[in-house]
Amino acid sequence: MGARIQLTTELRRKDFLGCNYRPSHPVIRPPWAISESDFQELCTGCNACIDRCPTSILKKARGGYPIVVFDNDQCTFCGGCAEVCKPRALRREEGNPPWTLVASVNASCLSSAGVTCRICGDYCDARAIAFKLAVGGKATPVIERSLCTGCGACIAPCPVRAIRIQ
Ligand code: SF4
Ligand code: SF4
């Protein structure tokens, strides 16, 4: 019984130790992260990647591990985070893509209500967002998965936060 209470306490301590950000949806590890189980094995929660990120999109989350939060900026794929990751939990190697994540638009997009908005398209350097014209003058954003890099540049500017990276 005593051991069980101690284990629970330890888990709680680990969960909340240094945790500044608690996401409400599946977490995104920094680019070039190795498999989740190996990542948790190797990452020491040292903060080096977080401190290095020029766009400040890396945050310390549950367990002390870093995650990507696109609330204010995007990933430029500069590689800085992987460069400073000593335990190699982030591993940038030849032919190894940063991730396979892409953006998707949900039903709260203003175009669903007939409002004209093309902000996300303006921010997409990869030109992965096209606007499909529909009856009634609506123009719905459609993400071309083969072009989307998952950089997240379209997320923060969206006035209703209708875009997620998945
Ligand atoms: S690649 Fe650069 S911009 Fe992207 S998370 Fe790493 S340090 Fe930040
Ligand atoms: S910025 Fe947001 S609301 Fe505007 S078109 Fe894009 S997804 Fe829709």
Ligand code: SF4
């Ligand atoms: S995540 Fe980046 S590449 Fe993909 S649609 Fe958004 S801005 Fe374009």
